[in-house]
Amino acid sequence: MPHLAIDNLNADYGATPILRDVDLSVERGEIVAIIGPSGSGKSTLLRVLTGLLKPRSGRVEIAGEVVNYTSAAALRKVRDRFAIVFQQYNLFQNMTALRNVTIAPTIVKKRNAAEVEREARALLEKVGLSHRIDAYPDEMSGGQQQRVAIARALALKPEILLLDEVTSALDPELVAEVLDTIRTLASEGMTMLIVSHEMAFVREVATKVVFMADGRIVEVGPPAQIFDAPQTERCAEFVRRILRH
Amino acid sequence: MSYTLQFGQVTPYLGYLAGGAWLALQLAAIAFVLGWAIGLGCASTLHYGPRWARWPIRAYVVFFLNTPLLVQIFFLYFALPDWGILLGSFQAVVLGMSLNAGAYLTEIQRAGFNSIRQAEVEAAETLGFTRVQSIRYVVLPHILKVLFPPLSNQYIILTMTTSIAAIFGVEELTGRTYNINAQTFRSLEIFSIAALYYVVLTLIASAALYAVGRYFFRIKRSPF
Numbered sequence: 001m002p003h004l005a006i007d008n009l010n011a012d013y014g015a016t017p018i019l020r021d022v023d024l025s026v027e028r029g030e031i032v033a034i035i036g037p038s039g040s041g042k043s044t045l046l047r048v049l050t051g052l053l054k055p056r057s058g059r060v061e062i063a064g065e066v067v068n069y070t071s072a073a074a075l076r077k078v079r080d081r082f083a084i085v086f087q088q089y090n091l092f093q094n095m096t097a098l099r100n101v102t103i104a105p106t107i108v109k110k111r112n113a114a115e116v117e118r119e120a121r122a123l124l125e126k127v128g129l130s131h132r133i134d135a136y137p138d139e140m141s142g143g144q145q146q147r148v149a150i151a152r153a154l155a156l157k158p159e160i161l162l163l164d165e166v167t168s169a170l171d172p173e174l175v176a177e178v179l180d181t182i183r184t185l186a187s188e189g190m191t192m193l194i195v196s197h198e199m200a201f202v203r204e205v206a207t208k209v210v211f212m213a214d215g216r217i218v219e220v221g222p223p224a225q226i227f228d229a230p231q232t233e234r235c236a237e238f239v240r241r242i243l244r245h
Numbered sequence: 246m247s248y249t250l251q252f253g254q255v256t257p258y259l260g261y262l263a264g265g266a267w268l269a270l271q272l273a274a275i276a277f278v279l280g281w282a283i284g285l286g287c288a289s290t291l292h293y294g295p296r297w298a299r300w301p302i303r304a305y306v307v308f309f310l311n312t313p314l315l316v317q318i319f320f321l322y323f324a325l326p327d328w329g330i331l332l333g334s335f336q337a338v339v340l341g342m343s344l345n346a347g348a349y350l351t352e353i354q355r356a357g358f359n360s361i362r363q364a365e366v367e368a369a370e371t372l373g374f375t376r377v378q379s380i381r382y383v384v385l386p387h388i389l390k391v392l393f394p395p396l397s398n399q400y401i402i403l404t405m406t407t408s409i410a411a412i413f414g415v416e417e418l419t420g421r422t423y424n425i426n427a428q429t430f431r432s433l434e435i436f437s438i439a440a441l442y443y444v445v446l447t448l449i450a451s452a453a454l455y456a457v458g459r460y461f462f463r464i465k466r467s468p469f
Contacts, residue, residue: 050371051370051371052367052370052371076373076375079371079372079373080373082371083371083372084371086364086367086368088364090362090364090365090367090368091365091368092365092368092369092382092383093362093365093387094383094386094387094390103372103382104372104373104374107374107378107382108372108373108374108378136463152372156372156373
């Protein structure tokens, strides 16, 4: 049974269809990279999965269980299973790094504060930030903020991690530290969906690459296929264009 | 300059003047709290409320921002009795200052609502925060931090504005200064001392606001 099964998913922004008949199957521990031109629906797919945008139709299953996107209460359950990290980090500016990581387990899960803090410290150490625990977001670099955001997402122990262009807003020299963090998670068997423009990284870590255009999945395959022998003209053209840079 | 400063003649009145300063402080504080409440109500209605409710609020703000406070208080003091509403001079001044401050504070707080970072609210949502938790932990701390400096400034301005109450016979700091001047004719001395009292009032407020801002909102700008 796949860990994540997306079946015939459709979503719109107002009257504009933005996801069309998306089907995707992800096995446990797989790292799926989603690539494609801007406006192709990559980020929207992640937003729908995490419940920020309601799907018009279709079905999402996690480990065989249908995900319910209909009510606010149901949505809060969705949030246990998916965690998302955004391009712009979106950390809570009024909280320290540690508080950013502990707040959700404390107030959403109502878990024991001391235990949550112990775990948060371990998570921040894992992303290499044990020395910045008391720093506020505006005192940290972009790469540090993004690593705090990853720790914050992991604090709820999600089943599937969604990464939405997490290095796109970073200065080039800060990209590596964030990618290293993602590599560590990959080696631990976390199931991940990664929207990324870092093609070298995608080729290295992804077990599967999804090419999207105009809200549809155009081609799916292992990195070697997508980058070296794409089967569709659209994908071939896209790969040609980005690999030239 | 042939004028010889003689502070000795006004020193007996320092206690009396301090009483005026105390009244000025009360006027500023009451007008600020009422104006803040009016402004919060109006600003949140402008941001979240129904379309029809925005019109009267806009009219109120435009009217009070574009007429002098003195004229507004005169209106309350002399025109309202015609409609059977009789205000004492203190009440008229407090009401006028509150309504006037309310208009300014509507605009200031509207900016606070407009500055809510939707991305942070979204992050809270994906972490499973309820709407109330998101307002309590993310939206409010942000708005308060953004609004704290302009609200502090507004309070300082209100402290100075209280001197207008003297015109209506309220014996606050400026009113009592007039009284002492009329008895001693030591204008330069007594008005210098009054100015000093105002400086003390605003410096105390600035220092207190600075401490609050630094402690609660990590605002690092210098108070003076």
